Each structure stands twice: as C-alpha cells, then as structure tokens.
Amino acid sequence: MPRLITRLPADDRTNGWSALLPQRTPRPPLEGEHTFDWVIVGSGYAGIAAARRLAELRPDDAIALLDSGAVGENASGRNSGFAIDLPHVPGDSAASMEQGRRATRVNRFVMADLEQQIAAHGIDCGWERRGRYHAAVTEGVAASALDTYAANLDAWGEPYEMLARDALSARLGTRYYHSAVYTPGTCLMNPAALVRGLADSLPSQVARFEHSAVIEIETNGAAPYVRTERGRIRYGKLILAVNPFAQSFGVFRSRQIPMLLFASLTQPLTPAQQAKLGADPSWGITPAHGVAGSTLRLTPDKRLLIRQGFEYSPSLRTNDERRRAARAQHAQLLAGRFGHLGELTIEHFWMGWLGISHNHAPAFGEVGRNVYAAACCNGSGIVRHTAAGRLIAEHALGVQSELAEDFLIEGTASYIPPRPLRDIGVRWSLMRERASGRQEV
Numbered sequence: 001m002p003r004l005i006t007r008l009p010a011d012d013r014t015n016g017w018s019a020l021l022p023q024r025t026p027r028p029p030l031e032g033e034h035t036f037d038w039v040i041v042g043s044g045y046a047g048i049a050a051a052r053r054l055a056e057l058r059p060d061d062a063i064a065l066l067d068s069g070a071v072g073e074n075a076s077g078r079n080s081g082f083a084i085d086l087p088h089v090p091g092d093s094a095a096s097m098e099q100g101r102r103a104t105r106v107n108r109f110v111m112a113d114l115e116q117q118i119a120a121h122g123i124d125c126g127w128e129r130r131g132r133y134h135a136a137v138t139e140g141v142a143a144s145a146l147d148t149y150a151a152n153l154d155a156w157g158e159p160y161e162m163l164a165r166d167a168l169s170a171r172l173g174t175r176y177y178h179s180a181v182y183t184p185g186t187c188l189m190n191p192a193a194l195v196r197g198l199a200d201s202l203p204s205q206v207a208r209f210e211h212s213a214v215i216e217i218e219t220n221g222a223a224p225y226v227r228t229e230r231g232r233i234r235y236g237k238l239i240l241a242v243n244p245f246a247q248s249f250g251v252f253r254s255r256q257i258p259m260l261l262f263a264s265l266t267q268p269l270t271p272a273q274q275a276k277l278g279a280d281p282s283w284g285i286t287p288a289h290g291v292a293g294s295t296l297r298l299t300p301d302k303r304l305l306i307r308q309g310f311e312y313s314p315s316l317r318t319n320d321e322r323r324r325a326a327r328a329q330h331a332q333l334l335a336g337r338f339g340h341l342g343e344l345t346i347e348h349f350w351m352g353w354l355g356i357s358h359n360h361a362p363a364f365g366e367v368g369r370n371v372y373a374a375a376c377c378n379g380s381g382i383v384r385h386t387a388a389g390r391l392i393a394e395h396a397l398g399v400q401s402e403l404a405e406d407f408l409i410e411g412t413a414s415y416i417p418p419r420p421l422r423d424i425g426v427r428w429s430l431m432r433e434r435a436s437g438r439q440e441v
C-alpha cells in the first residue's frame with residue numbers, strides 16, 4: 001500500500017542567513033516519470049553528504065536528490081552556524097570518556113572534509129576557526145557544567161582556557177557571564193551559504209530537484225517509487241534524510257523527539273556600538289545549560305545573533321503568537337547582555353526544527369526493504385549530520401568503516417513511548433530543566 005506523506009515542511013522565507021546572501025535560483029521541480037538507482041529525500045547536510053558519498057563510491061549510478069523547498073531554507077541553513085569539534089559526554093566514566101574521544105575523531109574528520117570542500121569549490125560562507133565560549137551565567141552552573149567539561153578536556157588532552165567575568169568581558173564586550181570554557185576548534189560560518197555551496201557543487205551525476213515535496217511513497221512491491229505533485233521516480237534504493245519529518249514517512253516515530261528553535265539577527269552594529277565590544281572581532285557562545293541557555297554570536301559583519309527557545313513540537317508547526325513572544329524575548333535577552341550598546345534592532349527572526357533522541361544517539365539504519373534513514377542530530381547537525389549522510393550511504397552499500405563504528409559508539413536512538421505518554425514525559429522533563437536553568441536564559 002502506498003503511504004501518503006501529509007505533514008510536509010512549512011519553512012517560511014524568514015531565514016536571516018539566506019536573506020544576507022545573493023538571490024539563488026533553485027533547481028526546477030521534478031516532472032514526469034523517471035527511474036534512478038538511488039533517491040535521496042532531503043537536501044540538508046545529511047542528504048547532500050549522502051549524495052556526494054554515493055557519487056564517489058558508485059560513479060555510474062544515477063542519483064536523484066529531492067527537497068520540498070529551496071536549498072538553504074531548511075534547518076541546515078537556519079541554524080546558528082557552529083561546527084563543533086568537541087562533544088559533551090554525560091560523565092567521567094571510562095566509557096563516557098572513550099565515547100567522547102571517538103565522537104571527536106568523527107567530528108574532526110568531517111570538519112576537515114568540509115574545509116576541503118569549501119576550499120575546492122570556493123564556497124564563500126565565512127567559515128572561520130574562531131573556537132567557542134561555552135558560558136555559564138551563574139556560579140552554580142559554572143561549578144557543575146563548566147568544571148565537569150574542563151575535567152573532560154583535561155582527560156582528553158584538549159587545550160582550553162577557563163575565563164572568568166573580567167577576561168570574558170575584555171574579549172566579548174559583555175559582563176553578563178560568570179565564566180566560560182574557551183576551546184579553539186569550533187568553526188563558525190553562515191550556514192545557508194555553506195549548505196547552498198555544498199549542494200551546488202555536487203557532481204552532475206546527482207540530479208537535483210527543489211520544490212519537490214514527496215507526497216507519496218511505495219516501498220513494497222516490484223516497483224517502489226516516490227511521488228511528488230508533478231512527478232514520480234522509481235528507485236533502486238531510497239535514503240530518507242528528512243530530519244524530524246522522518247515521522248511523516250512513518251520512520252523513527254518511536255525514537256525521535258521533534259524540537260522547535262528560534263533565532264534572531266540584529267542589524268549591523270554601528271561603529272560606536274562596535275567600539276564598546278571586546279577584543280575578539282567575531283565570536284560564538286554556546287550555553288553551559290543546554291536546554292535553558294541561549295546561543296550567541298557576533299558575526300564577521302558585526303551583527304549579533306541569538307538563538308533561544310527549545311520547545312517540544314510534535315506537530316512540527318508553530319503560530320504567530322508564539323513567534324511574536326520568542327522575538328520579544330530575544331530583544332529582551334540581547335538588551336540584558338548588551339544594554340550598554342544602546343538600541344539593538346532585530347532585522348531577521350526565524351524558526352527551525354530538529355530532532356533529538358532520549359539517549360543522544362543518532363537514529364540511523366535500514367528502516368525498510370532498500371530504505372535507509374538518518375535523523376536525530378541532537379543539536380549538532382552541521383557536523384553530525386554530515387557524518388550521518390556519508391555513513392548512511394556507505395551503510396546502504398554494505399561498506400564498513402572505523403568512522404561508522406566511532407559514529408555509532410553510543411548505539412542508536414533509544415525507544416520512547418508513544419503519545420500522549422511521550423508528550424507528558426517530554427514536557428515534564430523540559431519544564432524541570434528550564435526551572436533548573438531559569439537564570440541561565
């Protein structure tokens with residue numbers, strides 16, 4: 001029986017990162033009847049990485065890459081633009097430390113590969129190794145989260161600096177934070193420019209179709225297919241790289257928790273405002289309290305970015321009232337940190353969805369006959385979903401690698417009970433986390 005895909009992405013045109021870029025003409029939608037060896041659904045980091053890897057390993061195969069929207073308008077182009085090399089692990093047991101080491105190996109492999117793609121194809125995304133400040137607002141969270149993180153870094157032999165309020169203020173230009181751990185390996189970029197560049201530099205062997213939402217799939221029978229409004233492809237193998245929309249395809253429904261995030265970019269700061277900032281020409285802050293805290297950046301063109309709001313979103317939809325409240329909160333939080341700069345005007349405000357798992361492991365593997373899927377980035381999708389895309393392509397070809405073993409070191413996403421039990425559990429646990437981090441916002 002074919003399956004109808006009724007819950008489609010509803011990305012709007014608000015993404016601030018792509019608004020800063022030149023206009024791009026999307027690839028035409030799929031039309032008519034086709035046959036491809038491979039169909040990949042989803043043109044974010046995961047789908048693009050899968051397409052590139054398949055093209056490398058199977059240069060004679062025909063590959064189609066479809067997306068419901070335009071490249072760069074998805075979560076891959078709407079995130080905060082941190083490609084992070086070092087993971088956070090739950091504790092300091094030998095097993096956790098080994099998981100962390102192996103996750104770092106994967107992350108660094110992917111970052112080197114992305115750097116190579118950026119250089120080879122001249123992708124102008126402002127990619128810069130600026131490191132990141134992992135910051136706590138209160139002494140309590142500094143003592144719990146930052147000290148544990150520093151102990152992990154010591155055990156891994158990773159370089160870092162522990163910076164208290166005065167030192168941080170001298171670099172960032174705000175006295176808001178109690179302290180931070182600075183690690184040098186994170187790269188910052190305009191994510192929409194990166195994902196556009198990666199997609200547009202795929203080899204011609206990959207046929208790309210934008211504004212081509214898959215609205216029906218048939219995975220059984222002699223001639224499996226995916227259908228869009230104006231076309232249909234019969235495929236040999238199918239890869240789903242659709243992030244939380246996997247649930248629309250009936251995949252990972254009991255493994256993945258869809259989350260909604262909001263972000264804002266201000267207008268460029270005036271020279272007078274810039275003069276009141278610290279010594280770092282651009283920087284990125286991630287919150288020590290992962291659920292309650294805010295991500296911030298000073299971009300190379302001197303805008304402030306804030307990402308705040310991390311809420312359960314089983315419907316994969318939001319409304320204007322919620323958007324207005326999130327935007328107002330962003331303005332208030334920026335003023336709390338940078339009130340001494342005077343008026344800050346938010347120029348762009350947007351939202352995006354991602355998937356997390358209960359055990360922080362990826363949802364990954366064969367999900368049907370000749371159907372493969374990768375989801376659940378757990379908030380680090382630039383690097384982790386680039387890895388997931390590459391590895392799901394290898395998995396579909398039966399290729400084994402140390403990279404895959406490292407990627408799956410924590411296993412795969414664990415089972416979560418169905419709704420409405422899930423709704424109660426997730427909402428309760430988010431409420432508890434928010435309460436514990438209410439001063440970290």
Ligand SMILES: Cc1cc2nc3c(=O)[nH]c(=O)nc-3n(C[C@H](O)[C@H](O)[C@H](O)COP(=O)(O)OP(=O)(O)OC[C@H]3O[C@@H](n4cnc5c(N)ncnc54)[C@H](O)[C@@H]3O)c2cc1C
Nearest residue numbers: 042044045046068074076079080082214352377380381382
């Ligand atoms: C506000 C925000 C901030 C974030 N910050 C960071 C950060 O700083 N660093 C980091 O590493 N990660 C961050 N993330 C997470 C990261 O953006 C995602 O994990 C990552 O982009 C996921 O990549 P993906 O390719 O799996 O999914 P996506 O980029 O979501 O791509 C999936 C694609 O599937 C398509 N699709 C879905 N259904 C269909 C269908 N039926 N037919 C056709 N196409 C379909 C969608 O249109 C979409 O383009 C952030 C996310 C958000 C929302």
